[in-house]
Structure formats: structure tokens, C-alpha cells
Amino acid sequence: xxxxxxxxxxxxxxxxxxxxxxxxxDDDKSTTQQSAGPADLQIMIASSGDAETKAVQAAAAxxxxxxxxxxxxxxxxxxxQQLGQxxxxxxxxxxxxxxxxxxxxxxxxxxxxxxxQxxxxxxAFLPNLRQSFTYDGKLYCLPKDTSTLALQINTGLxxxxxxxxxxxxxxxxxxxxxAEKIKAKGITPxxxxxTRDRIGAFLVQxxxxxxxxxxxxxxxxxxxxxxxxxYVQGLLKDGLAKYPKALDAGWAGEAFGKGKVAMTIEGNxxxxxxxxxxPDIKYKVVELPAGPKGKGTLSFTQCWGxxxxxxxxxxxxxxxxxxxxxxxxxxFAKAFGVMPSRQDAQASYQQQYPDDAPFVAGARYAQGxxxxxxxxxxxxxxxxxLQGLQNGDPKAVLQRFDKNAKSALGG
Amino acid sequence: xxxxxxxxxxxxxxxxxxxxxxxxVVIVLGLFMxxxxxxxxxxxxxxxxxxxxxxxxxxxxxxxxxYTRLFTDEGLTRQDFMTSIRNNAYYVxxxxxxxxxxxxxxxxxxxxxxxxxxxxxxxxxxxxxxxISVVFLFMFANGGAINAILSVFGISGPQWFSDPxxxxxxxxxxxxxxxxxxxxxxxxxxxxxxxxxxxxxxxPSVAMCAIISLVVWTTSGTFMLMYLAALQNVPVQLExxxxxxxxSRWQRxxxxxxxxxxxxxxxxxxxxxxxxxQVFDQIYVMSQGNPAKTTLTPAFLSYRTxxxxxxYGTGAAISFVLFLIIVVLTLFQRWLTRERG
Numbered sequence: 001x002x003x004x005x006x007x008x009x010x011x012x013x014x015x016x017x018x019x020x021x022x023x024x025x026d027d028d029k030s031t032t033q034q035s036a037g038p039a040d041l042q043i044m045i046a047s048s049g050d051a052e053t054k055a056v057q058a059a060a061a062x063x064x065x066x067x068x069x070x071x072x073x074x075x076x077x078x079x080x081q082q083l084g085q086x087x088x089x090x091x092x093x094x095x096x097x098x099x100x101x102x103x104x105x106x107x108x109x110x111x112x113x114x115x116x117q118x119x120x121x122x123x124a125f126l127p128n129l130r131q132s133f134t135y136d137g138k139l140y141c142l143p144k145d146t147s148t149l150a151l152q153i154n155t156g157l158x159x160x161x162x163x164x165x166x167x168x169x170x171x172x173x174x175x176x177x178x179a180e181k182i183k184a185k186g187i188t189p190x191x192x193x194x195t196r197d198r199i200g201a202f203l204v205q206x207x208x209x210x211x212x213x214x215x216x217x218x219x220x221x222x223x224x225x226x227x228x229x230x231y232v233q234g235l236l237k238d239g240l241a242k243y244p245k246a247l248d249a250g251w252a253g254e255a256f257g258k259g260k261v262a263m264t265i266e267g268n269x270x271x272x273x274x275x276x277x278x279p280d281i282k283y284k285v286v287e288l289p290a291g292p293k294g295k296g297t298l299s300f301t302q303c304w305g306x307x308x309x310x311x312x313x314x315x316x317x318x319x320x321x322x323x324x325x326x327x328x329x330x331x332f333a334k335a336f337g338v339m340p341s342r343q344d345a346q347a348s349y350q351q352q353y354p355d356d357a358p359f360v361a362g363a364r365y366a367q368g369x370x371x372x373x374x375x376x377x378x379x380x381x382x383x384x385x386l387q388g389l390q391n392g393d394p395k396a397v398l399q400r401f402d403k404n405a406k407s408a409l410g411g
Numbered sequence: 412x413x414x415x416x417x418x419x420x421x422x423x424x425x426x427x428x429x430x431x432x433x434x435x436v437v438i439v440l441g442l443f444m445x446x447x448x449x450x451x452x453x454x455x456x457x458x459x460x461x462x463x464x465x466x467x468x469x470x471x472x473x474x475x476x477x478y479t480r481l482f483t484d485e486g487l488t489r490q491d492f493m494t495s496i497r498n499n500a501y502y503v504x505x506x507x508x509x510x511x512x513x514x515x516x517x518x519x520x521x522x523x524x525x526x527x528x529x530x531x532x533x534x535x536x537x538x539x540x541x542x543i544s545v546v547f548l549f550m551f552a553n554g555g556a557i558n559a560i561l562s563v564f565g566i567s568g569p570q571w572f573s574d575p576x577x578x579x580x581x582x583x584x585x586x587x588x589x590x591x592x593x594x595x596x597x598x599x600x601x602x603x604x605x606x607x608x609x610x611x612x613x614x615p616s617v618a619m620c621a622i623i624s625l626v627v628w629t630t631s632g633t634f635m636l637m638y639l640a641a642l643q644n645v646p647v648q649l650e651x652x653x654x655x656x657x658x659s660r661w662q663r664x665x666x667x668x669x670x671x672x673x674x675x676x677x678x679x680x681x682x683x684x685x686x687x688x689q690v691f692d693q694i695y696v697m698s699q700g701n702p703a704k705t706t707l708t709p710a711f712l713s714y715r716t717x718x719x720x721x722x723y724g725t726g727a728a729i730s731f732v733l734f735l736i737i738v739v740l741t742l743f744q745r746w747l748t749r750e751r752g
Contacts (some may be wrong), residue, residue, distance in 0.1 A: 084718050088461045105721055109460040245573035248553035376719045377487060384703040391592055404487040
């Protein structure tokens with residue numbers, strides 16, 4: 001009897017508390033009240049390291065003192081989770097990094113303000129990067145920087161295998177032929193990451209892609225995609241390419257840095273990683289070999305998102321514009337090795353860093369990540385399929401993706 | 412008359428005082444345990460996308476939809492969920508018996524020995540699970556300590572954390588019953604709840620085995636302490652009576668010590684069941700569900716569904732199903748280990 005009463009009392013108490021809590025969420029559905037004048041901007045960044053945090057902090061401080069606002073940089077440990085908490089509590093940071101692979105999730109739930117749509121000067125940015133941040137025909141945010149994939153060649157192992165500059169592969173057939181020559185000398189030819197973010201480049205080269213350009217339809221099960229996966233599978237089966245885990249490396253760059261492979265396919269970030277961890281390695285970078293439908297690579301990018309619930313949108317837009325000038329982007333490039341996302345800045349970047357020409361060239365024909373909401377578990381499932389590609393059936397992997405993506409996209 | 416009037420008022424005064432005394436605990440538990448659970452239960456009935464409060468009228472109400480998607484609707488959600496249930500069931504099936512037997516064995520050994528071994532065996536339990544997970548990552552690396560030791564015996568070790576093949580499949584393959592790369596169609600083409608019979612019977616993957624060994628190693632120490640405490644409470648007279656009756660050492664252990672340890676065994680198995688069904692941090696640190704989803708567990712899937720896919724409703728529903736599984740299994744094993752006769 002008493003215990004039942006106790007339970008009833010506790011239940012009643014918690015129900016009251018639930019409703020109190022419910023009202024505790026700041027929740028006005030109408031557009032958020034905007035404040036003019038000096039703002040106190042919270043900026044959450046998913047920093048690649050100390051160098052980036054410091055560079056962004058310095059740039060933000062400069063903007064704040066010049067414009068009479070306050071800007072606080074919050075380096076996030078796990079930006080997806082921290083942002084999730086902020087958004088659920090209706091108290092997100094005003095400005096935050098949005099990864100292109102996650103962008104559609106944020107845009108589709110209305111977390112982002114489409115400030116970049118119609119913003120003067122937004123066409124200075126590379127078109128394919130703008131496409132990465134377009135959802136339902138609206139450009140939501142300005143790309144912060146970009147990276148693309150290219151082919152890295154270990155020049156030492158290259159010479160050891162008796163190869164010269166003339167052997168640098170520019171087509172799929174040459175890549176295979178060169179790899180066979182390297183393997184004949186007892187060297188593993190190629191390390192490639194076992195995810196869609198590397199293998200996807202072959203799809204682009206074959207003229208296919210996982211989804212349609214508007215991100216509304218799954219288009220994996222096509223002859224082009226099958227051709228691409230069959231080609232990669234052939235490399236894996238014949239031991240011409242290996243996944244990093246089979247080489248005892250966390251990622252392909254590590255296997256390359258340790259001198260276990262003659263070639264790898266990675267992005268701009270490999271420069272910094274190699275000079276930090278494997279400073280002695282000699283290598284050069286070339287564009288990825290072209291497939292049956294020409295050149296193709298993947299681009300990775302983040303944008304400066306502004307929260308739909310920010311109180312200081314006007315000031316936030318001013319902040320983002322200040323962060324994305326050509327000069328600022330070149331400064332960031334110098335500080336932590338990213339490639340500018342503006343066409344005008346890319347030209348001067350290429351002059352300053354001639355070794356990066358293959359990455360810059362790739363930015364022009366690169367394909368961004370799958371740009372559709374609710375795809376994370378579908379893509380994780382796809383990666384699981386790609387991990388088993390060596391013994392798997394390429395067509396089954398593609399069909400499975402189509403089936404899962406269709407139900408996720410509701411198409 | 413005066414007496415009979417005073418009596419109930421004293422009792423009601425006691426009642427108020429009683430409530431006052433338990434109030435701090437009731438408030439703290441209600442606010443930090445019961446309330447969040449009820450809020451999560453509500454979220455599991457909605458299609459809340461993580462924007463703003465889930466307690467307003469314009470959050471779409473899903474009813475039982477999030478739950479039925481886990482069980483009846485064909486699709487990736489059910490497939491992922493069932494895969495995670497399968498992985499976790501094998502994990503529990505291996506971890507709980509092994510850690511219980513190991514804990515009992517260790518306790519019997521250190522019962523009469525010096526304190527050094529007690530602290531040595533308990534040491535893994537007091538170390539942070541994240542730190543231990545990272546150490547194990549290095550040990551199980553392809554060129555790590557485990558494979559180096561195996562190679563001394565002429566065994567070439569597997570690529571632990573990138574091998575998604577199930578150990579039951581590998582065993583059947585090694586005795587020539589099936590071929591892992593070409594599963595028999597009788598198993599592969601039929602199935603239940605979104606997974607084929609072939610998938611259901613895989614056993615824990617090689618990667619999961621590494622995690623199983625880690626968890627057994629870290630938790631046996633704690634359970635050893637519980638057994639140790641119980642062992643020292645077993646009356647010496649019983650043991651002596653057994654000796655007088657001429658019982659052998661094994662008979663004394665089997666018919667005197669083990670029955671005396673029954674309540675502790677119940678505690679150890681229950682705690683083991685709860686802990687293993689909730690496994691999260693080792694998965695988060697070591698594998699994130701890879702390779703090929705063979706280390707995906709409901710707890711990690713719930714986190715991923717909510718925070719990566721913004722599907723908080725399904726994520727919360729998964730955690731409530733997990734809660735039910737734990738309750739049912741605990742009741743079942745309570746029934747199994749009940750006092751008979």
C-alpha cells in the first residue's frame with residue numbers, strides 16, 4: 001500500500017517536472033528575435049589541430065576588434081554530438097563548421113540559415129563546392145576550404161622497381177600495368193582506403209555516382225559503377241592494391257609513410273601528416289589516372305554554417321564574409337595547409353605551392369560527397385560492403401545500396 | 412477518547428517525518444533517473460529530429476511506429492538492429508560464462524594466498540576502460556604482441572580488427588562442413604527478421620573475439636572480489652563436516668562450497684548480463700561497429716541512430732527494447748537459479 005502511494009507520488013511529481021522541463025526549452029517557432037549592434041558570437045569549430053585553432057582564433061580576434069563585436073571560438077571534441085546537444089536545447093552556437101557529408105542532415109531539419117543564397121560574391125567559390133552545400137535549390141553556406149584526392153608516388157620505391165617518370169599512370173590500364181611491374185619486384189603497389197571516400201573516385205572516373213546530382217535518387221546499380229567496382233576488385237584480388245588494415249596501418253597514408261607501398265590515393269592532408277610523422281619519405285603527387293569517362297576525383301569540404309536560431313545572423317554573415325576573403329583563405333592555407341575554396345584564391349595558391357598543382361587541378365572536376373539527408377547508416381552499410389569487396393559481388397553491393405538508399409530517401 | 416485521537420496524529424506525524432527523511436533521495440532519483448527515462452520514453456514515441464523541444468505540439472507523433480520498424484518493417488533499420496542483437500547475444504553468450512567461471516576460479520586460488528594476487532587480479536577493473544581498450548588495440552594489431560606470440564608457435568594470427576568472419580563459420584569451414592565464401596543456399600537464402608539463417612549462425616566475428624577477451628580480462632577481477640568475500644563467509648564447520656563424512660576435495664567444492672555461493676553467483680551473473688548487454692565504450696573506442704557491422708551493439712546503434720542520423724525516436728526506441736531484453740533475461744536467470752525444493 002505504502003509503496004504504491006510512494007510510486008504514485010513519484011510519478012505525479014515527475015509528470016509535473018516533465019511539463020516544467022518542457023516549458024524550460026526556449027521554443028519560439030516564429031523567426032528568432034534578431035539583435036542589432038555589437039554581437040557576442042559563439043563559433044564552434046571541428047579543428048584539425050592546434051595550428052588551425054590558433055589561426056582561426058587570431059582571425060576571429062582581429063575581426064572582433066575591428067568590428068566592435070565579440071567572437072568566442074569553441075574547438076569541439078566531437079562536433080556532431082556537441083552540435084546535436086546545442087540544437088536540441090535551442091541554443092546552438094551562432095556559427096559552426098558543417099562537413100559536406102553531414103550538410104544535408106542539418107539543412108533538412110532546418111538547423112541552418114540559408115544565408116548564402118543570393119549573397120553578393122558567393123559565385124567566387126568553386127561551383128562544385130557550392131553544389132555540395134545546396135539543398136532544395138538553395139545555397140546554405142559558404143565553403144571554408146577544400147581538399148581533393150590525388151595519387152602519391154614513393155619515388156624511392158619507384159626507382160627500385162625500375163620505373164621512370166614515363167611510367168606515371170594516367171589511365172586505368174596504365175595503373176594496372178605499372179602496378180604489375182611493381183609487384184613483380186616484391187613491392188606492394190597501391191594502398192587504398194576501404195571506404196566510399198576513396199573508392200568512389202573510380203566511380204566518377206567511370207562516369208557514375210551513387211546518387212543523382214540533385215541527391216533525390218539512388219543511382220548505384222549502373223554498368224558504369226559496376227565497371228568501376230569490378231576494376232578495383234581486380235586490383236585487390238591480384239594483390240595490386242591493398243586496404244590499409246591488411247598493411248597494418250590505420251590509414252593508407254601511414255602505410256605509404258612507412259614505405260610499405262609504392263603508391264596511395266589520399267588528399268591534401270597527407271602532406272602535413274607525412275612531414276610530421278615520416279619526414280624522410282620522398283614522394284611526388286600526380287593527378288588520379290583517368291577512367292573510361294575521363295578524369296575524376298573526390299572533394300572534401302566544410303562550410304561556415306549559421307544557425308537558424310542565431311540571434312546575431314547579420315553579424316554572423318559579416319563574420320563569415322571576413323573569414324572567406326581571398327587573403328584570409330591564403331592565410332589559412334599557409335597556417336594549416338588547406339586549399340582555398342575561392343577560384344581567385346586558388347590561382348595564387350597554385351603559384352605559392354606549385355607542388356600542389358594536382359590537388360588544385362582536381363578541384364575543378366571533383367565530385368563532392370553524397371548530398372542527401374538520413375544517409376549516414378546507408379553509407380555506413382555501403383562501407384561495410386566495400387570492406388568485403390575483394391570476395392564480394394560488386395553488383396550485389398550496388399543493388400544493396402540502391403535498396404537501402406531508396407527507403408532512406410523516400411523515393 | 413483523548414488517547415485514541417492522539418494515536419493517529421502521532422502516526423501521521425511519523426509519516427510526514429518519514430517522507431521528509433526520504434525526500435532528498437526521492438527528489439534526486441526522480442529528477443535524475445525517473446524523469447529522464449520518462450522523457451526518453453516520450454521521445455521514443457515521436458519522430459523528433461533534435462531541433463528544439465520534443466515536448467511541443469508540432470513534434471510529429473509516431474505512436475509505436477519506431478518500435479514496429481525495428482521488428483516488422485523490412486529495411487535497413489531492422490537489419491541493423493537485428494545484426495546488433497545477434498552480435499550482442501553472442502557476446503553475452505561468451506563473456507558471461509567465461510568471466511563467471513574465471514572469477515570463481517581466481518577467487519578459489521587467491522582465497523588462501525597473499526594479498527598481492529588479489530590486487531594484481533583486481534587491477535584491470537580499476538583502470539579506465541578507454542585506456543585499456545587503446546592498449547588492446549595495440550596488442551591485437553596485425554604486427555602486435557598477440558600475433559607475435561602466436562607466430563612463435565608457428566600460427567599466423569588473423570588481422571584481428573579487420574576480420575568480419577564469424578568463428579562458428581570458420582570452425583565449420585575448418586572441419587569441411589561448409590565453405591565460408593560460398594555459404595549453403597539452404598541457409599543463405601532463407602531467414603527470419605531480416606537476417607538469413609547463415610548470418611544468424613555466424614558466431615562472434617574475429618574482431619568481436621578480441622573485444623570479448625578484453626572484457627573478460629577486465630571484469631573478472633571485480634567478480635573475483637565478490638566471490639572472495641562470499642568464500643570467506645562459508646562456515647569452516649561445513650567443510651570439516653564434509654571431511655568427516657569422507658567427501659573428496661571435488662565433492663566438497665561441488666556439494667558444499669558451490670551451493671553456499673548461490674546468492675553470489677546470482678549477483679555475478681545478473682551484473683554480468685546487464686553489463687554485457689549495455690556494452691558501449693569498448694565498441695566506441697575500438698571498432699565503431701566495424702568490420703562489416705560485426706561489432707555493432709544495440710547501445711552503440713542507439714547512439715549512432717540518434718546522434719548521427721538525427722533519428723532520436725528510433726534511437727530511444729532501441730534503448731527501451733534493450734532495457735526490456737535485460738529485464739526479461741534477468742527474470743529468466745532468476746527463475747533458473749531459484750532455490751529448488
